[in-house]
Amino acid sequence: MQDKQTQTPKKGFDLKQLTKSRGFSAFTAALLAIALGLIFGFIVMILANPDKAISGFRYVLVGGLGRFGDVLYFATPIMMTGLAVGFAFRMGLFNIGASGQYTMGMFFALYVGFMWDLPNGIHWIVAIFAGMLGGMLWGIIPGLFKAFLNVNEVITSIMFNYIGMYLVDMIIQGNGVIYIASKSRTNYLPSTVQIPSLGITGSNVNLGIIFAIIIAIALFIVLERTTFGYELKATGFNKYAADYAGMKGKRNIVLTMVIAGGLAGMGGAFAILAPSAIAGSSMTYEPINIIAANGFNGIAVALLGSSNPIGIIFSATFISHIQRGGTLANLVGYKPEIIDIVIAVIIYFSAFAMIMNAAIGRFIKARINKRHQKTEKEAK
């Protein structure tokens, strides 16, 4: 946004201006990181099984296209956790605790789903808000610790990932209505609390994805058009300058973490309240003392989308797409973990893709200038 103000208005479409803008370089940096991640994944596939590598890699690349409903369905929770991480990033906070906030949100939604008896049509809405509340509760803690006790939010979030996971697993296992001990998973949720499906056959895609996109757009407006959003970004750029300008740093830290937690919590609610393609069943949760992976995938989503809410819509869809592809690669003998490796490599490179990108840009520019000079000389 601020690019528009710094650029002098010019007539017509100017490619040079566009390629110079920050948004464009973030986009090409993301593409570079994705390309490197996929190449690395391909190499791993070749090492693991050279004969099937090509067909397996094709599944990863385009396998998701045939199941776009599923891609959107699995994109919903990681879009929310991606927003949770990305929103905090804009303030300079690393919310690695999206996982715990997600688990908490999921638990609150489950609790409302099982223990509260509400009429059809209201039940699932209340459950989503309960999920948001659960996430907020787990988000406010690192915020308070950071603002008032100077504890690094990364450590707090990690510790509360574990505390939240153990707590939720314990409460669920102790509740006879929610938990079926013999199947070591939660019971089927009543149909009143399941989010209405979008009606695509053979897929679980539901209203959740629509909500997630609306929330992303709302966040974009908050960041770009409100005082709070401006203060948040200013604090992210330079904490001391923002403090000096009279912005309430502590309040903003807590508020940011509460919002981020709420987003991740809603992600948990969307995931567990999704309708099942099979009538009479629902999504279930297995309390097996493992930290939710969707929280960590949110970090990848946020980085790929360069913490821009609109970018996150696309990056979440992309990550979900290659995840579906990874599941399909199972057909030719590859394990879906290959995608986790690709995602990790993408994060690794996106941490310095901007710098690499700039270096490549300089290199190309130098080449073009050289050629330019050459042709000028020849003309003389």
Next chain:
Amino acid sequence: MDTIYYLIQNMLPVAIPLLLVALGGMFSERSGVINIGLEGIMLFGAFFGALFVFTIQGAGINAQLVLLMGMVVAALAGFVYSLLLSFAAVTMKADQTITGTSLNMLIPAAVLLFSKMFFNSDGITTNMGFFIRKMPVLGDIPVLGPMFFQKTYLTVIIGFVILIISVIIFYKTKFGLRLRACGEHPQAADSVGINVYFMRYAGVSLSGILGGIGGFFYSVGILDGNINGHSGVAGFGFLALAVMIFGQWKPIRIMFAALFFAFLRTLAYSIALIPFLNDLGINQTYYKMLPYVATMVVLAFTSKKSRAPKAEGIPYDKAKR
């Protein structure tokens, strides 16, 4: 008295990985690089250590010798893996926290992939007995013998030896002094001719070596020589970071912090054996949460006056003042 012996015997093998990894974190952070990837480095070291033990276990070599060789393998593995962090964080000046996170995410997936494809399981299972029932001579000392030299692992002694070496390197050598300078004021260090990039590579590499060894010792002392990709090292890399902060980036304090956390964890997992606590009838999960909750309480009280290295987390750029 038996309960006390039991607790100490079980606590030390838990404390050693925490101690070593926290020392590794200390070397890295005092040189100016935040190493949040210790969890991944630990698992990487543990995996290669276990893989080494797995391949050699049929050869009939003495178990303690295998442990020492596995330790070297794990250290090398940790060193190589940590180069990824130093390259990104020092040479490419990337965000250190994000890079570390990606290192943490890569390894569990890679371990699962590898183990599923080659062993058809989630990890590596070895059947080498590293457990020492009673050490010769030392185990016969009254009181101290049963505490430190019976029903234990060789890792405990090695761990304390490494602690002493670390203290000497850190405080008594030119290298240690230069390393600490790079974490406090890299510009000043550079102005007197210290190569900041090299010192930071060295700091991260030391953390890789110690992280790898710590991971292998975790697999030996806690998982009986096995390792798997699902539970990994159960957040020990992160706990070690908390231990390091609690220890205020100083080796001896880090040792006490590691013992404290190990004690809490041992307590949590041996409730059933302690009649007094078992009678309270508290759900065991509360005890499992205890180390994490204790971390938060401790950090809440110590972080206000925390003395973190001044330049940590900031990539060093010669052009900037």
